[in-house]
Amino acid sequence: MTVFDRLFADSTLSQLQEKDVRDPLAHKRAEFKLPEGVVYLDGNSLGALPLTVPARLARVAEQEWGGQLIRSWTANDSASVGAEAAQDWMNLPDRVAAKIAPLIGAHPHEVAVGDSTSVNIFKLLAAALHMAPPERRVILTEADNFPTDLYMAQGLNALLGGRYELRTVPSADLEAQLTDDVALTLLTEVDYRTGRRLDLAGLTARAHERGILTVWDLAHSAGAFPVDLNAAGADFAVGCGYKFLNGGPGAPSFLFVAERHQDSAQAFLSGWMGHADPFEMAREFTPAPGARRYVVGTPTVLSLSALDAALEVFADVDMKQLRAKSLSLTDTFIELMTPLAAQHPLTLVTPRSHDERGSQVSYRHPQAREVMRQLIERGILGDFRTPDILRFGFTPLYHSHADVWRAVQGIQNVLEEGAGA
Ligand SMILES: Cc1ncc(COP(=O)(O)O)c(C=O)c1O
Numbered sequence: 001m002t003v004f005d006r007l008f009a010d011s012t013l014s015q016l017q018e019k020d021v022r023d024p025l026a027h028k029r030a031e032f033k034l035p036e037g038v039v040y041l042d043g044n045s046l047g048a049l050p051l052t053v054p055a056r057l058a059r060v061a062e063q064e065w066g067g068q069l070i071r072s073w074t075a076n077d078s079a080s081v082g083a084e085a086a087q088d089w090m091n092l093p094d095r096v097a098a099k100i101a102p103l104i105g106a107h108p109h110e111v112a113v114g115d116s117t118s119v120n121i122f123k124l125l126a127a128a129l130h131m132a133p134p135e136r137r138v139i140l141t142e143a144d145n146f147p148t149d150l151y152m153a154q155g156l157n158a159l160l161g162g163r164y165e166l167r168t169v170p171s172a173d174l175e176a177q178l179t180d181d182v183a184l185t186l187l188t189e190v191d192y193r194t195g196r197r198l199d200l201a202g203l204t205a206r207a208h209e210r211g212i213l214t215v216w217d218l219a220h221s222a223g224a225f226p227v228d229l230n231a232a233g234a235d236f237a238v239g240c241g242y243k244f245l246n247g248g249p250g251a252p253s254f255l256f257v258a259e260r261h262q263d264s265a266q267a268f269l270s271g272w273m274g275h276a277d278p279f280e281m282a283r284e285f286t287p288a289p290g291a292r293r294y295v296v297g298t299p300t301v302l303s304l305s306a307l308d309a310a311l312e313v314f315a316d317v318d319m320k321q322l323r324a325k326s327l328s329l330t331d332t333f334i335e336l337m338t339p340l341a342a343q344h345p346l347t348l349v350t351p352r353s354h355d356e357r358g359s360q361v362s363y364r365h366p367q368a369r370e371v372m373r374q375l376i377e378r379g380i381l382g383d384f385r386t387p388d389i390l391r392f393g394f395t396p397l398y399h400s401h402a403d404v405w406r407a408v409q410g411i412q413n414v415l416e417e418g419a420g421a
């Protein structure tokens with residue numbers, strides 16, 4: 001780096017630090033544990049640890065489980081056990097659902113929390129296919145959708161005797177492929193590799209004009225920017241608890257069923273915890289009201305408690321500000337990377353248009369795997385995704401513009417001294 005480059009870099013950094021001073025969300029970073037010397041650009045795979053979580057887990061383990069034992073399943077008498085321990089585990093999925101609902105533009109009774117995203121995709125595909133007119137035999141999805149979405153559709157179709165065709169098309173062709181034979185679309189709003197964001201509202205409206213139901217995967221959307229499922233008229237959706245919702249490794253997933261479908265959509269994984277009165281121990285399944293019927297078995301109290309505590313960080317967050325900051329971070333990253341992309345075999349695959357971008361930026365590089373390995377060694381934690389993608393996730397709750405600068409410095413060093421050189 002020349003002296004001129006150094007001066008230029010320093011003045012860029014001070015301009016970015018000024019932006020950080022004006023950032024209305026800057027204080028949120030102190031609510032997370034982030035190791036020194038690491039720029040963590042992987043919150044789109046595993047969100048960082050909110051500081052509310054360890055204390056909550058300790059309390060659930062020691063007081064609720066250790067102290068109250070089985071009594072914690074029901075609403076406790078807070079006078080006898082202390083308000084802290086009155087946890088009512090049975091309704092924990094509903095309390096977590098109520099915290100996720102405003103982040104995705106849903107009513108609390110339209111959201112259920114539990115199981116993995118994969119399992120929830122299965123539940124909703126089964127419900128939606130059962131509702132669709134029988135002559136519609138196509139499940140329309142994207143060729144590059146996240147593999148589990150494709151696998152769940154394949155598995156369900158096998159169970160249904162191969163009755164459906166899983167039609168995979170490039171995203172550019174989606175609208176043209178909304179034909180009369182399509183039963184439903186299974187689409188991920190933000191592509192896990194490229195970070196390209198689909199027009200959820202527009203595609204939902206076009207699908208409905210043609211009598212098609214929509215199942216949206218919000219894995220890379222929920223908690224990353226405001227989502228408004230009801231404004232878009234969406235039918236069904238799922239999403240991850242461990243990415244931008246920061247619920248921890250393997251955190252429970254959520255699903256959404258629009259209120260207007262709740263009487264006609266059937267919960268085929270009809271477990272006792274989705275029953276209207278589980279302890280009636282009835283022989284027939286009577287679904288609980290609303291989306292609660294999609295909760296299958298015993299709530300996973302430890303992981304639900306972690307997610308519940310993690311969601312507290314959103315309580316005072318204006319999601320429009322969150323989106324504005326996310327775009328500012330990703331714009332800054334793209335801008336700082338532009339000179340590097342001119343000198344190295346880096347190809348931006350994330351759209352520049354704000355409307356088409358999630359909260360990550362990705363580049364192709366012929367040695368992407370090795371570049372990412374060296375970045376991780378230097379404390380710049382992003383992802384390699386096959387075949388040649390460098391993926392950098394930005395979490396506006398805890399990233400600063402100075403972090404973006406540091407990440408680009410690290411990438412420059414690797415490209416000039418390491419793998420890319
Ligand atoms: C788009 C998408 N859907 C689903 C998943 C994961 O599903 P699960 O929670 O079942 O592992 C991921 C990431 O793991 C994802 O990126």
Ligand SMILES: Nc1c(O)cccc1C(=O)C[C@H](N)C(=O)O
Pocket residue numbers: 044045046192219
């Ligand atoms: N869920 C993951 C896991 O259990 C291990 C490693 C990574 C993940 C991920 O979340 C991957 C992520 N969905 C992706 O977009 O690539």
